[in-house]
Amino acid sequence: AQSVTQLDSQVPVFEEAPVELRCNYSSSVSVYLFWYVQYPNQGLQLLLKYLSGSTLVKGINGFEAEFNKSQTSFHLRKPSVHISDTAEYFCAVSDNTDKLIFGTGTRLQVFP
Amino acid sequence: NAGVTQTPKFQVLKTGQSMTLQCAQDMNHEYMSWYRQDPGMGLRLIHYSVGAGITDQGEVPNGYNVSRSTTEDFPLRLLSAAPSQTSVYFCASSYDRGTYEQYFGPGTRLTVT
Numbered sequence: 001a002q003s004v005t006q007l008d009s010q011v012p013v014f015e016e017a018p019v020e021l022r023c024n025y026s027s028s029v030s031v032y033l034f035w036y037v038q039y040p041n042q043g044l045q046l047l048l049k050y051l052s053g054s055t056l057v058k059g060i061n062g063f064e065a066e067f068n069k070s071q072t073s074f075h076l077r078k079p080s081v082h083i084s085d086t087a088e089y090f091c092a093v094s095d096n097t098d099k100l101i102f103g104t105g106t107r108l109q110v111f112p
Numbered sequence: 113n114a115g116v117t118q119t120p121k122f123q124v125l126k127t128g129q130s131m132t133l134q135c136a137q138d139m140n141h142e143y144m145s146w147y148r149q150d151p152g153m154g155l156r157l158i159h160y161s162v163g164a165g166i167t168d169q170g171e172v173p174n175g176y177n178v179s180r181s182t183t184e185d186f187p188l189r190l191l192s193a194a195p196s197q198t199s200v201y202f203c204a205s206s207y208d209r210g211t212y213e214q215y216f217g218p219g220t221r222l223t224v225t
Binding site: 006009034042043044045046049090099100101102103104105 | 116145147152153154155156157160170171202204213214216217218219
C-alpha cells in the first residue's frame with residue numbers, strides 16, 4: 001500500500017531565507033507525486049506535480065520539487081520565501097489507481 | 113465556471129442526527145471524492161466515485177454514505193452523527209483519477225456535540 005511521510009509538522013523560517021519541506025513516500029509501483037498548499041480557511045490548491053519525465057518539477061509561486069526514486073523522496077524547495085508563503089503544505093501520492101493519499105502536512109511559518 | 117461548490121459552510125449537529133453535505137462541480141469531471149481533515153492527520157479519503165453510478169470506499173468510510181446519480185453531484189450522508197465525525201470536510205473533483213489535478217471545494221466545518 002502506498003503511504004506518504006512528511007517528517008516536519010512545522011517549519012519556521014525568516015523571510016527571504018531558503019526553505020525545504022521534506023516528503024518521503026512508499027509504493028511498490030510507479031507513482032505520481034503532488035504538492036498542494038492550503039492557505040488559512042481555504043481549500044487546497046495544486047502547487048506542482050510529477051507524472052513522468054524530468055525529475056525537477058517547477059510549480060507556481062517559485063516553488064520546485066525534485067523526484068528522487070532511489071531515496072523515494074519528493075522534497076519541496078523555494079530559494080527565498082515571502083510572508084505570503086505562510087500556509088500548510090501537503091505532499092500526496094497516487095499510483096494511478098483511484099486514490100490520492102496525503103501526508104499529514106507541514107505548516108510553514110514565515111517571519112519578517 | 114463555479115468550480116467545486118460545497119454547502120453548507122458550517123454545521124452543528126447533535127449526536128445521532130443525520131445530515132447531507134452537498135458537493136457539486138461544473139467542470140464535467142468524472143472523478144469526485146470526499147476527504148476529512150483533522151489536526152495532525154492530514155486529509156483522509158472517505159469515499160470516491162469514478163463516474164455516475166459508481167462509488168467506492170476510501171480509508172475511513174465508516175459512518176458515511178455516498179451516491180452519484182449525476183456527473184455533477186456527489187453528496188455525503190452522515191446517517192447518525194457522532195462526536196468523532198467533528199471535522200472539516202472537503203470535496204474534490206478531477207478530470208481523471210490520480211494523474212490529474214484535483215480541484216477542491218472550500219470545505220464544510222462540521223461540529224457534532
